Amino acid sequence: MNDTLVLLRTRRSVAPAQLTGPGPTPEEVETLLTIAARVPDHGKLAPWRFIVIEGEGAARIGAVIAAAYAADHPEADEARLALERNRLAQAPLVVAVVSRAGPHVKIPEWEQVLSAGAAAMTLCVAANAMGFRTAWLTEWMAYDRRILDALGLTPGERLAGFVHVGRAAQTPPDRPRPELSAVVTRF
Template identity: 70%
Template sequence: MASSPAATPAATHDMLRTRRSVPPIQLDGPGPSAEELDGWLAIAARVPDHGKLAPWRFLVIEGEARHRLGAIIADTHAKDFPDADEKRLDQERRRLAHAPLVVAIVSRAGPHIKIPEWEQVLSAGAVCMNFVVAANAAGYATAWLTEWFAYDRRVLDALGLEPSERIAGFIHVGRAREVPSDRPRPDLAQIVTRL
C-alpha cells in the first residue's frame, strides 16, 4: 500500500522541524470537524503510559462554552483585582474565545503503588504534544498554553476538575492568520552530552 506524501518521513520531519506555535489571538476558523477532532484525540492518547493508567483526560471547549468559561475567568479575575478596567476584563473574557477550538488536557497523576507520579505527569505532557502534532500535521495552527487560570482552584472547580487534577495545557486550535517568525532555538552543543 502506497503512503501519502504527508506520511513520508521527510514530510513528517519537515513539519516537526518547522512547527511553530501561533498565539490564540492570531487563530481564526474554521475549526476542525468532529471526525478530525476525534482522530486527534485518539492520536493524543497513544502515548507512553506505564501501567496503562491513562492518567489524563480531555475537556473539549468549543462554541458557546468558550464564552461561558471566559465569563468565569473574567469574574474570577475581577474578584482578585476589583480595580481592573473593562478593557482588561474583556481580555480575560476572551481568553478561550479566539480560536474556534480549545482542548484542555487534564492530568490525573497521583500516588500509585508501582507507577511514579512523575511518569504520569510526563505522560500527560506527551498527550499534549501528540495532540499538537496531530493538529499541525492536518494543517491547523496551535498554541499550547496554561495561563494563570490553569492554576486557580475556582476556575478548575468550574471546569469540573477533581481536587487532585491539574491542567497540563489548554491547546488552542485554528487557522493561522499569519505564522510568527521563528524564535531562537537551543544550540545543540549547549544541551547535548554524549557519554
C-alpha cells in the first residue's frame, strides 16, 4: 500500500483539547490552504473561503462565543464560560471553512456545499500528511448568528466547520467502523 493510502486508512481525529503546539508555520498554513482549495469545484466558483483563527484572534472570537453562551444560559458558571471562551483556542490553529454556496444557473447549491465539505476534509488530510493532527467540528457556534457575524460571514454564508490543527502525543486508537456490507450497495 502506498503512503497516501496508508494515510487515508489510518487518519483519525484528535480532540482539540489534546492538540498542542507548535502549530503550522505561516508557510505551512499557506500550503495547507492552497491544497484545501484544490478540491472539485464545478464551474470554478470557489464556493468556500477560509478564516484563519490563531493567537489573539482565538481570544477575540472566544470572548464573543462566551458572551453568546452566557446570554443564552444565564445559569452558566465561570468554568463553563471559560470552556466556551477557550473552545477555539485549544489547538494552535483553527481554520473556519465557510460555505458560500448560492443560486447558479448550472451548478446546484448542494454541489457547492459538498465542495466546501471537500475543502474541509482535504485540509484535514493535508495537515495529517504534514505530521499534524486534526479535528473537524461544527459545534453549536456554527449555527449562532452572533458568532457568524463576528467572524464576518454574510447572511448567505454558512459555516462548514472548524478544522483544529496541532500536534498530538499519539494518534487515538482505531474505533470500530460500520461493516462495508452495511454501507455499500452493489448493482
